[in-house]
Each structure stands twice: as structure tokens, then as C-alpha cells.
Amino acid sequence: MTVDTALRSRAADVFGWHLRPAQETVIDAVLAGRDALALMPTGSGKSAIHQVAALALDGPVVVVSPLVALQEDQVVGIEVHPDAPRAVTINATRSHRELDDAWGAVAGGEVGYVFLAPEQLAKDGIVERLRDAGVALVTVDEAHCVSSWGHDFRPDYLVLGEVVERLGRPPVLAMTATGSTPVRTEIVERLGMRDPLVLATGFDRPELRLEVRRHEDEEGKREALVAQVTELSGSGIVYVATRAETLVYADELVEAGRRAKPYHAGLRVRDREAVHHAFLGGDVDVVVATSAFGMGIDKPDVRFVVHADVPESIDAYYQEVGRAGRDRDVALATMHYRAEDLGLRRFFASGSPRPASLRAVFDAVPATGTLPRSELAAASGLAARTAGRAANALVDAGVLADDASGLHRVPGGPASADAAADRSRAHATEREQIEESRITMMRRFAETGGCRRQFLLGYFGDELPEPCGNCDTCTAGTATAADAHPADGSHDVEWPPDATVEHAEWGRGTVMSTEDDCITVFFESAGYRTLSLADVEERDLLERV
Structure with a gap:
């Protein structure tokens, strides 16, 4: 049809x-x-x-x-x-x-x-x-x-x-x-x-050139980024990890002659809107922003996206670099990378509601019947945001259910607030393991000698058979080296992307991509895991479901 x-x-x-x-x-x-x-x-x-x-x-x-x-x-x-x-x-x-x-x-x-x-x-x-x-x-x-x-x-x-x-x-x-x-x-x-x-329809954006520049210290990284952005033509976005960095980098870029402005969620609404409209209108060339700046930026001629810090995941990285080159003209995505920056991402990934908040919300929900979301803060004695985070954590852990009538306890679930908090914390620990695996995938992307586009697309299960020719590793020649091991679908016949597999310890997972000697699988209980195909075959580690 x-x-x-x-x-x-x-x-x-x-x-x-x-x-x-x-x-x-x-x-x-x-x-x-x-x-x-x-x-x-x-x-x-x-x-x-x-x-x-x-x-x-x-x-x-x-x-x-x-x-x-x-x-x-x-x-x-x-x-x-x-x-x-x-x-x-x-x-x-x-x-x-x-x-x-x-x-x-x-x-x-x-x-x-x-x-x-x-x-x-x-x-x-x-x-x-x-x-x-x-x-x-x-x-x-x-x-x-x-x-x-x-x-x-x-x-x-x-x-x-x-x-x-x-x-x-x-x-x-x-x-x-x-x-x-x-x-x-x-x-x-x-x-x-x-x-x-x-x-x-495919995740490839071939007009984007992908680069990673490695640095040994924070000062050297900042100087290199400012120097690069000063020389780049057109408009662009610099992504940083913290609100304080938006001010530091914006000030240095202004001193270097770029029309730059900071942007983060802590600014007043009218100040954020002023930066947004100035960028869309061409009165600001560079926005230095946290991840708060992104959705709704319908500007087709962004020529570069530069990361001063490692994004939290490849999902976030892809979304952010995708704001460049929407007009399908050539654009640049550069990440300035220090391995030490991954520690900040681990810190951001480790937050979860306090046990006391979890217990208060569980106790606020009646043993039988429901509690409307609108009454949650008053019933639990918590601030609305704190109560909402705790309720979401309990729902995510399968302790509470959320439907049209409000929150209610899941039949057969924990009967006490302590047990509910324990289950939620255990679930949060599992989630943190998954976040750690996503950070590991981000590190592998930053440190690979293979084609970066092959790695990126392989993460999304959208493999590229040959190196792209439009990333720094392709230019350097390492992407075509014998030891590059790209996510090229070498073993897709045996392990096709999106296939469901079973692992004795990690349970069910989904195949993301294969290389000539390994396979990457996402497990719901353990996150992303890259396994040697030799080990998979010799030890019978995976079973197709």
C-alpha cells in the first residue's frame, strides 16, 4: 500500500x-x-x-x-x-x-x-x-x-x-x-x-566528518579546543559537561574573536531564549552549552559540533553531533578526549534516590487502592521532584505500578517499605552496571584505531561493510590496518544484528554487531558486552533463541 x-x-x-x-x-x-x-x-x-x-x-x-x-x-x-x-x-x-x-x-x-x-x-x-x-x-x-x-x-x-x-x-x-x-x-x-x-532508515550521516583528538591534561585540551573553534568557519556548538565550563569556554572564545554565548539549564528562561534566537538568527556564531541545548535547534547550517568532554553515551554523542550539517552540506564533529574525563561521566551515572525517599513514597501508597500522582508529594512529605524521582525508581523496579488512576502496589511485590527500597536499590545497581557499559562503549569509540563511522553505526546495529573515508582514523590509515577489527558484519550470517541470544550468566541479549574476531551484545541485566568469537564458539557462551 x-x-x-x-x-x-x-x-x-x-x-x-x-x-x-x-x-x-x-x-x-x-x-x-x-x-x-x-x-x-x-x-x-x-x-x-x-x-x-x-x-x-x-x-x-x-x-x-x-x-x-x-x-x-x-x-x-x-x-x-x-x-x-x-x-x-x-x-x-x-x-x-x-x-x-x-x-x-x-x-x-x-x-x-x-x-x-x-x-x-x-x-x-x-x-x-x-x-x-x-x-x-x-x-x-x-x-x-x-x-x-x-x-x-x-x-x-x-x-x-x-x-x-x-x-x-x-x-x-x-x-x-x-x-x-x-x-x-x-x-x-x-x-x-x-x-x-x-x-x-539508517543512521549514517556521511556528510559529517568524525574526529577525536586526545589530550594528556585539561589545560592543553582547553587551549586546543579554543584554538580549533577560533579557526573554524560558520556557526557551531561546543558541548561541555558542566555549567561552569559553559562560562569558561564562552569567555575564552569571545577573547579569541568569536561571537560566543554560554547556555545551560540554570539560566533564566528569557536568557536561554535570547541565546537560542540569536544563534538561529546568526547574531551568535558559537553556543557553548551543556546537553540542555539541543532539541528544538532547527538550524540547518550548523557547520561544526565540538565536544570538550566525553558524552555520557554513544546515543547522546550521535544525537548531539547530528545537529551539524542538517542541510546535508559538509560538517565537522570533533571530540576532545582525556581518559580521565570518563570519571565525571561515571559520577553522573551513579545517582539514585535515597532509601529514605523510597520508603516514604512506598508507605504513602496504600496497601490496597491507588494514590493519584498529584497527591504524592503531600502524602509522602517529600518535595514534588524528590517524590517523583523515588516513585519512578519504584515503578522501574516493578514495586509500584502507574496507571490512569494513579500509583498502586504491584500484587505479589514487597510488603514492607524496607523490602521495597532494597529491591529498588538492587535494580538501580543493575542499571549502574549498564551505564558503566555504555561509558565503556564511549571509551572504545574514542580510543579505536578502526573506522569511527563503522564503530558508531555498529553500535546501532547498522553496520558499514567498508571504512568510510571521512573520519580521522581513515585519514591516518589506521582504519584499514590489519588489526583495525571494524564492526563490518563479518559474522552476520551466524549472528545477525537484532538476533536474540542467551548467556548463562547475563541472560537474554540482543546482538548489536560483529567484527572479524568478536561480537557485541546488549544484555538487559549487564549492558553492552563485547565477546571473543573464539571464546563464544569454544565455550558455547551464547545460544540463539
Whole structure:
């Protein structure tokens, strides 16, 4: 089945778009009432899927998006097309009059798209209004935020699965530019997707040149980065690990003659928005930012992304470097690397709620019945953020369940607060092991002598048969050396990517990639593990399931 001629023509008339085959495949699925997960690179036209689908649907499309700036950008993008359905945003920045007008239009059937953040859907009144409007499709943008394996987990996304049910179970469209196999699996599970179409168009961004520069000390690294960015032309982003570093690097770049500004979550909203708009408008060349700067940066001509510190995972790295070269022109991604920087990432990965908070939340939830999320802070005596983190940890550990009526204890689960806290802590320890494995994969990427693109794509199960020719190791010649061992799919016949395997100690896992002498598998209980194929065969370590 393909998008019919009438809809294809209307998409061209309304938006000026000629749909690609991958877009048409996903549109067909949701119009047929099927859930879909679209994994498509940045700049590949994911938003066109729900925008065109709305032209053929009887009812509004709800678009869940994590940032107000991202919502506003999409609405503006729709409004420039006068024949497109009306788009409205529902968020805290809107005045009462604007919200009343938006809801009136929704109720009157005048709206094709409703953009809102996931925290808005935690409000019963908003869900009821949307249900009454007859929502035809729920689109979850930046869907990796729903996955606790992902690099940008947002607890507010956890409500979406039960919200979809309360809306009458319209089809769900989840979209992201990045998603390794464990992230994809959790997106499907947590959104309650039913037999979804999963379409991945490939993760390669061949126009991006990938580089890693190694340093012995922090001062030398900072000097080298400032010197590099000073010489680079065009606009770019420098990612750092801490808020303090945004100020340090921005000041040094300004002194070196670049129009640079710091950006982090601790800035006032209006200051963040000022930097955002100055960057989009060309008044700022370089933004020095923590990971808070990224989603919603719809600037096609970013020419470079430079990392001053190691990202927390390859998932995060890929998402961040993907903000360069969205116009498909050549762009540069450079990571300045010190092995010692990995210690900071381990520190960030080790946080979990305190046992006292876990016990307080467990005790606040009645032994029978439910506790609405809105009453959790008062019932537990904790700050709302602390209570929310503890509740999410208990849900993640299978101690509590979270549904339309609120939080309740899982039948057959721990009966005491101490036992509940112990189980949650044990689960958190397992998660920390997985985070450690992701950091190890990041170290392997930084230190490999093989083709960096082959390594990167292999992590996502999207192998590249030959070295790319557009990374520093290819330029240096090490990528083609006999001992390079690239993730080239040498043993995909025996161990195909995404195949399910069983290990005696680590349980079930998913094959990510193979090299000439080893295999990388993601285990839910142990994270990423790279095993010698000789050991696998001689000791019968893995069994295909």
C-alpha cells in the first residue's frame, strides 16, 4: 500500500512537499490505524509524517514535544502554509485568553494539530478535553525520552501510555533520530504500542566528518579546543559537561574573536531564549552549552559540533553531533578526549534516590487502592521532584505500578517499605552496571584505531561493510590496518544484528554487531558486552533463541 494519489497531491499543494518512500510507508501505517515507530536521521522530514497524515484524518493530531521552543517552531512552520490545518500549542507560556481561544477551536473541530508537553497530559482536565475532541493520532516526538536506557530520559513521558488509552486508543506514532535496540524496545513497551511498524532508515550521516583528538591534561585540551573553534568557519556548538565550563569556554572564545554565548539549564528562561534566537538568527556564531541545548535547534547550517568532554553515551554523542550539517552540506564533529574525563561521566551515572525517599513514597501508597500522582508529594512529605524521582525508581523496579488512576502496589511485590527500597536499590545497581557499559562503549569509540563511522553505526546495529573515508582514523590509515577489527558484519550470517541470544550468566541479549574476531551484545541485566568469537564458539557462551 502507498499513499494514494489524492493525498500525495494534497501534500504537494498544501506544504510543497514530495514525499519520500519511507515517509509514505509510515503515513500508510498510521492511516490504517497501526502504531508506528520511525527512526530517521535529523533533517529527514519526520515531522512531515504527522503533518501530512492530518490532512486525511478526521480529528486532531496530538503532538507531544518536550520543549516549548520546539512546539513553537513547528507551529510557525505549519502557519507559513495558509492552506494547512490550524495548529495550536497548550503550555504554561500561553495567556488565559490564548488558551481559551485554542480550546474553543479544538472543541469546534477547527484544529488539525495540538502541540503540548508531556507534563500537560498529567492533568485530567486536558486529557478529558482532548478525548472529547476525538483525537485521531498521538505523535510522540523525541520518543527516546520515554526510555530510561536513552540519554535524555524524561519521567513525564512515562504517563503517555495510559494517556493514549484514556484518549480512546488512537494510533501512536513515535519518532526519534536515534535509538539503539534497547531504546527501541523500551519505547514500544512504555508507550503500549501494539504490533507497531518499526522503520529505521539508517543512521549514517556521511556528510559529517568524525574526529577525536586526545589530550594528556585539561589545560592543553582547553587551549586546543579554543584554538580549533577560533579557526573554524560558520556557526557551531561546543558541548561541555558542566555549567561552569559553559562560562569558561564562552569567555575564552569571545577573547579569541568569536561571537560566543554560554547556555545551560540554570539560566533564566528569557536568557536561554535570547541565546537560542540569536544563534538561529546568526547574531551568535558559537553556543557553548551543556546537553540542555539541543532539541528544538532547527538550524540547518550548523557547520561544526565540538565536544570538550566525553558524552555520557554513544546515543547522546550521535544525537548531539547530528545537529551539524542538517542541510546535508559538509560538517565537522570533533571530540576532545582525556581518559580521565570518563570519571565525571561515571559520577553522573551513579545517582539514585535515597532509601529514605523510597520508603516514604512506598508507605504513602496504600496497601490496597491507588494514590493519584498529584497527591504524592503531600502524602509522602517529600518535595514534588524528590517524590517523583523515588516513585519512578519504584515503578522501574516493578514495586509500584502507574496507571490512569494513579500509583498502586504491584500484587505479589514487597510488603514492607524496607523490602521495597532494597529491591529498588538492587535494580538501580543493575542499571549502574549498564551505564558503566555504555561509558565503556564511549571509551572504545574514542580510543579505536578502526573506522569511527563503522564503530558508531555498529553500535546501532547498522553496520558499514567498508571504512568510510571521512573520519580521522581513515585519514591516518589506521582504519584499514590489519588489526583495525571494524564492526563490518563479518559474522552476520551466524549472528545477525537484532538476533536474540542467551548467556548463562547475563541472560537474554540482543546482538548489536560483529567484527572479524568478536561480537557485541546488549544484555538487559549487564549492558553492552563485547565477546571473543573464539571464546563464544569454544565455550558455547551464547545460544540463539
